[in-house]
Amino acid sequence: MTSYGDPKPGDVIDGRYQLIEEIGRGGHGLVFKAHDQDKSSDVALKILNQNVSDDPQYTVRLWREAQSLGALWGQSVVQVYGFGTDANGFVYLAMELLHGDTLSNHLSDLELFGDRMSTFSVLEAIDPVARALHTAHTKGIIHRDVKPANIILLYPEVGGGTRLMDFGLAKVQGSMALTQAGMVAGSPSYIAPEIWRAQPFDHRIDVYSLAAVVFRALAGHPPFSGDSLVDILMAATMGPRPRVHHLRPELPEEIDGWLERALAVDVGNRYPYISTMWNELIRLVMAGAGPSADKAREAFSLPP
Numbered sequence: 464m465t466s467y468g469d470p471k472p473g474d475v476i477d478g479r480y481q482l483i484e485e486i487g488r489g490g491h492g493l494v495f496k497a498h499d500q501d502k503s504s505d506v507a508l509k510i511l512n513q514n515v516s517d518d519p520q521y522t523v524r525l526w527r528e529a530q531s532l533g534a535l536w537g538q539s540v541v542q543v544y545g546f547g548t549d550a551n552g553f554v555y556l557a558m559e560l561l562h563g564d565t566l567s568n569h570l571s572d573l574e575l576f577g578d579r580m581s582t583f584s585v586l587e588a589i590d591p592v593a594r595a596l597h598t599a600h601t602k603g604i605i606h607r608d609v610k611p612a613n614i615i616l617l618y619p620e621v622g623g624g625t626r627l628m629d630f631g632l633a634k635v636q637g638s639m640a641l642t643q644a645g646m647v648a649g650s651p652s653y654i655a656p657e658i659w660r661a662q663p664f665d666h667r668i669d670v671y672s673l674a675a676v677v678f679r680a681l682a683g684h685p686p687f688s689g690d691s692l693v694d695i696l697m698a699a700t701m702g703p704r705p706r707v708h709h710l711r712p713e714l715p716e717e718i719d720g721w722l723e724r725a726l727a728v729d730v731g732n733r734y735p736y737i738s739t740m741w742n743e744l745i746r747l748v749m750a751g752a753g754p755s756a757d758k759a760r761e762a763f764s765l766p767p
Contacts, residue, residue, distance in 0.1 A: 469493065470510055470553060475500075477549035480508050480557060496560060499544070506544055507561065511554040539591035540627050541615075561628075562621045566680070567611035574683050582714060582748050583755035585680045586763070588616060591625040593673060593741040600666040600737060609672035610650045611679060651692055652685035656700040656728045667730050670740050674725030677744065682707050686726060700728060713753040721747060742766065 470493065474482045480497040486507065487494030497508040542559040549555070566588065573579055580588070592614055599606060608629060615626040655671035657664045678686040686705045687698040704726050706719040725740050727733040734740035748759045 470495070476508060476510065476553055476555055477547055480506065480555070482508065497557075499557065505560050507541075507558045509556040509558065539595045539625055559626075561615050561617065561626055563615045563617035563626070565612050566614040566616055566676070569616055570611055570680060570683075579683045579710075580680050581755050582681065582711060582751070583758040583762075585677060586745060586748055586755075586759060588625055589614070589673070589677060589680070590741070590763075592627045592676075593737055595627045596669050596673060597737045597741075600669070605664075605666050606669050606672075608650060608653075609669055609676060610653045611676055612650070614676070651695045652679075652687060654699065655730075657730055659696050659700050664730075666737075667733050667735070670734050670737055671726060673737065674722065674740060678705060678707060678722060678726070682710050686722075713755060714751045715747055717750075718747050 470476065470482055472482050472484055472495075476482065476497070479501050480499055483496045483498060483505070485493055486496050487509075492509055492511040495508045495510065497506055498504075499506050541561065543556065544559070545555075545557040547555060570580070592609070596606060596609070606627070609627075613627065613629045615628055617624045617626065653672045653675040655664065655668040658668060675686050682705070687695055687702065689695045689698055704723045707722060708714060708716050708719050711718065721740075721743060724732060725734055734743070742765055745759065745763050746765055749756060749763065749765075751759075
């Protein structure tokens with residue numbers, strides 16, 4: 464394939480999407496704000512780097528992301544508008560342009576001043592993600608990269624709400640494996656122990672990762688950290704499970720038992736489903752004290 468270099472503002476992709484500005488960059492591609500000339504609306508356009516476009520697995524990953532997001536639209540995931548390859552060989556995915564900030568940035572801003580989200584705010588922000596993951600799992604889709612950076616909190620001026628992003632590592636039941644044996648897919652502080660150990664896995668890796676996100680939001684730091692990947696691996700696979708009650712005394716002491724189970728090393732000891740884990744967390748917040756417990760009792764209802 465002829466190399467045309469990286470796409471740049473002003474370029475028109477596939478005769479339709481005029482690139483406005485770069486809004487994201489990763490190891491495998493770029494994300495632009497672009498104008499859809501056919502529909503006279505702005506979109507987010509994810510474009511694979513040309514050095515990976517020739518590798519079929521990356522095109523399949525982007526297609527798989529498009530399929531996963533399309534199957535889950537209406538479940539607080541990013542809406543997909545199109546997928547294709549233009550005449551210059553750029554493989555792209557056109558998506559809803561979001562106006563918000565990542566949960567990662569939001570938490571970092573709070574932590575910079577020694578602050579944390581209220582427990583009710585954590586429930587309110589992450590509840591749509593839990594619902595989206597539950598639906599994904601019923602459709603045979605495992606996200607595999609649930610982390611604060613992939614959760615977008617939309618600005619109040621555009622209606623608020625939450626979106627779960629980046630199904631690029633998603634595993635779809637019945638599809639071929641794309642990650643080579645021995646490779647670790649995901650983000651270190653939120654990876655389930657079975658992934659570190661290169662063991663078979665199922666949807667319960669998302670249960671673990673979502674619980675790790677909840678811990679980060681409540682505690683102000685990830686559940687496992689270290690100076691190297693080896694330190695994080697050892698802590699996540701062999702270390703004691705973290706506790707949060709001493710930091711959030713408004714929650715019942717059972718919150719530490721919830722973490723013990725949600726972040727269990729042995730997958731057989733973990734909550735079996737996102738819904739089971741999430742409903743138990745809501746119950747614990749409701750059983751706590753203070754304004755967050757009061758708001759949770761007003762906003763949420765649990766199955767009998």
